[in-house]
Amino acid sequence: MEKTVNKTSCTALIIGGSAGSLDVLLEIFPQLSQNLNFPIILVVHRKASNESLLTDLIRNRTSLLVSEAEEKELLKAGKVFIAPADYHMLIEEDHSISLDYSEKINYSRPSIDVTFQSAAEVFKSxxxxxxxxxxxxxxVEGLKSVNNFGGRVVIQNPNTAIMPYMPQQAVLQVQPHEVVDGHDMATYINKLNN
Amino acid sequence: MISEVIDNEQVELLLNDVLETHGYDFLEYSHASIKRRITRLYALDSFVSFAEFRYTVKTDKQYFKRFLEEITVNVTEMFRDPSFYKALRNDVLPVLGTYPFIRIWVAGCSTGEEAFSLAILLKELNLLNKSLIYATDINPSVLEKAKKGMFPLNYLKQYSENYLQSGGTKDFSTYYTANYSLAKFDESLSSKMIFSTHNLVSDHSFNEFQLILCRNVLIYFDKDLQHKVFNLFDNSIENLGYLALGSKESLDFWPKAKGYKRIKQEKIWRKL
Known part of the structure; x- marks a missing residue:
């Protein structure tokens, strides 16, 4: 299943999650290295009204700068950008953020597919x-684009997921470079820092 | 869902065609967003090649109507961001109520949900009879829908919740009559609306207003275009008038922003 991990360095990391992902995120962030040399983008499904709750939860668990993404904001290494509730988030060629209030995708806004797809073209490998x-x-569709553009696809081991359907579908439909247990995710991310 | 079928150069070709042939300028739109809309439409309408797509957009007037409607984002809601409407109700409209006549511009009104929300607020504050709402959009076909004041009935539960959260106290269902799958809003609301096409990219100021609402439109524009539109609004707002933007939009980086004062936590600014 696993492809050889190429040594191209990480220029951007995007983490997508839905039901059951918050626990993993809250476990990841306290363990992350304080000087990451790439930006982290979080796309998490949630109710439109829970505006800043997610941002606050993450912010309280890391010394990295955490903010809800502003439109036209430039991605910056070592910073965490959270896709705002009820907007899709896209990445421009100049690494700035575009927000989009178009139709929901997979009943979701923000949709993980949308961010994965637009970033795949920009950051490639x-x-x-x-x-x-x-x-x-x-x-899942977004991960296919990431694969096509040479990016790295990492999926939480469905056996370690509270809601396994999403990672399961990804493992079935996309060739992942890595399947990582929830508990090992933070270590994996820290190793991307080279 | 495949996003790599149309590349950046092709997007540029297409948008140049659209400008030359149809007079609509999308070149200063946020690139990632417009590209996604184009790719989406291309897949949705199952074109066999980009060349065919390009030719159709260029030559088929009927299809171009569809192109325009699909390339722009027309998703909207009644009373979206209830706290915003609460601020309008409590802090902005009562001030405007001291004027003999209220002129409001809803720029990029799409299918009209915001204009109708506003009309409901004005009605409840007993201001609707001395108000006029100019609702404009780039897109003639969404304006046709807006004029009818009919919205899908299955959204009304959400709209009603939004309305209550925004400080509304009436029974929301008194504002519309259910008609099969649509809710038809009271004509007293639309009697104070003027619908017209207006392109924020190329058209000029056409009146002076005490309040301009332009929410979730500027996110689709690049920075330069945003600043041009802010200048257009600046030329269209009376002194002490208000400008309201979407929850993720901001006046902050516009050079003339100092002439405006932000109202509380909301994305509402008052011209000084």
């Missing part, structure tokens, strides 16, 4: 995308 627990298949 420098992109690492992680798909976590969830109960729909959002993210």
């Amino acid at each position: 420098g992109l690492v995308c992680i798909l976590l627990s969830g109960s729909n298949a959002d993210g």
Whole structure:
């Protein structure tokens, strides 16, 4: 299943998650290295009204700078950008953020597919995308694009996911470079820092 | 869902055609977003090649209507961001109520949900009879829908919740009559609306307003175009008038932003 991990360095990391992913995220962030040399983008399904709750939860667990993404904001290494509730988030060629209030994709806004796909074209082999627990298949199409553009596809081991459907679908439909247990995800991310 | 079928050069070719042939300028739109819309439409309408797609967009007037409608984002809601409407109700509209006549511009009104939300607020504050809402959009076909004031009934539960959260106290269902799958909003609301096409990219200021609402439109524009549109709004707002933007939009990086004061936590600015 696993392809050889190429040594291209990570220029951007995107983590997508849905139901059951919060636990993993809250476990990952306290363990992350403080000087990551790439930006982290989080796309997490949640209710439109829970505006800043996710941002606050993550912010309280890391010394990395964490903010809800602003439109036209430039991605910066060592910073965590959270896709705002009820907007899709896309990445421009100049590494700035575009927000989009178009139709929901896979009943979701933000949709993980949308961010994965737009970033795949921009960062190509420098992109690492992680798909976590969830109960729909959002993210799977996006991971296919990441693969096509030479990025790295990482999927949470479905056996370690509270909601295994999303990572399961990804493992079935996409050739992942890596399948990583939830508990080992932070270590994996820290190793991307080279 | 495949996003790599149309590349950046092809997007540029297509958008240049659209400008030359149809007079609509999308070249200063945020690239990632417009590219996604184009790719989506291309897949949705199952074109066999980019060349065929390009030719159809260029030569088929009927198809171009569809292109325009699909390339722009027309998703909207009534009382979206209830706290925003609460601020309009409590802090902005009562101030405008002291004027003899209220002129409001809803720029990029899409299918009209915001204009109708606003009309409901004005009605509840007893201001609707001295107000006029100019609702404009680049896209003639969404305006046709907006004029009818009919929205899908299955969204009304959400709209009603939004309305209550925004400080509304009436029974929301008194504002519409259910008609099969549609909710038809009271004509007293639309009687105070003027619908017209207006392209924020190429058209000029056409009046002076005390309030301009332009929410979730500027996110699709690049920075330069955003600044041009802010200048257009600046020329269209009276002193002490208000400008309201979407929850993720901001006046902050516009050079003339100092002439505006932000109202509380909301994306509402007052011209000083």
